[in-house]
Amino acid sequence: MGKPVLQIVVASTRPGRTGLPVARWFRERAAAHDAFEVELVDLAEVNLPFLDEPHHPRLRQYVNQHTKEWSATIERGDAFVFVTPEYNYGFNAVLKNAIDYLHHEWQYKPVGFVSYGGVSAGTRAVQMLKQVVTTLKMVPVSEAVSIPFVAQFLDEEGRLRPNDVMDGAADAMLAELARLAAALRHLRPAA
Numbered sequence: 001m002g003k004p005v006l007q008i009v010v011a012s013t014r015p016g017r018t019g020l021p022v023a024r025w026f027r028e029r030a031a032a033h034d035a036f037e038v039e040l041v042d043l044a045e046v047n048l049p050f051l052d053e054p055h056h057p058r059l060r061q062y063v064n065q066h067t068k069e070w071s072a073t074i075e076r077g078d079a080f081v082f083v084t085p086e087y088n089y090g091f092n093a094v095l096k097n098a099i100d101y102l103h104h105e106w107q108y109k110p111v112g113f114v115s116y117g118g119v120s121a122g123t124r125a126v127q128m129l130k131q132v133v134t135t136l137k138m139v140p141v142s143e144a145v146s147i148p149f150v151a152q153f154l155d156e157e158g159r160l161r162p163n164d165v166m167d168g169a170a171d172a173m174l175a176e177l178a179r180l181a182a183a184l185r186h187l188r189p190a191a
């Protein structure tokens with residue numbers, strides 16, 4: 001059996017978004033951690049329209065090609081990290097839309113959060129996300145990377161320069177995701 005697949009989901013889609021350098025840093029950290037096969041899933045590239053399926057996603061009767069492709073992508077994941085901004089004290093609409101498209105594909109998989117923003121470090125967005133993901137039987141880990149005043153960690157080229165706290169938090173979260181991915185695998189229908 002190969003390594004479990006960790007999908008790092010970049011939630012923000014704005015031109016010049018901070019989410020991308022944050023996600024790229026986390027991808028490097030996850031690759032070095034070595035527990036996972038790591039994929040970057042950029043919602044700007046996935047480019048889903050607002051939910052346009054006629055049936056509830058739990059029926060899996062998808063009619064649109066973009067939904068079938070999105071389903072196949074998330075089905076492949078064994079664990080997720082949502083890299084989320086905080087917009088108006090919540091997580092962004094693009095991520096909510098992407099979550100709502102699917103149902104079984106998310107179930108019994110762990111999810112961790114890398115959040116960023118101003119003084120709150122995106123933690124209000126994460127609190128909101130936990131309510132949503134648990135409805136889908138995803139299992140959020142409490143270990144988290146919370147980046148306050150994120151702009152101070154970007155260099156002239158726009159790359160994220162983490163501090164030790166961020167690196168340590170990322171490693172703790174990756175370790176917990178690996179433990180839970182192994183345990184939860186047995187609860188999934190394909191197991």
Ligand SMILES: Cc1cc2nc3c(=O)[nH]c(=O)nc-3n(C[C@H](O)[C@H](O)[C@H](O)COP(=O)(O)O)c2cc1C
Pocket residue numbers: 012013014016017018019020085086087088089090116117118119120121122
């Ligand atoms: C629509 C909007 C709403 C925002 N609301 C918040 C907020 O509630 N809390 C916060 O800390 N930062 C807020 N910000 C600032 C963001 O943290 C900052 O712009 C960040 O870079 C956004 O992530 P992104 O660049 O990946 O889109 C907001 C930014 C935007 C564009």
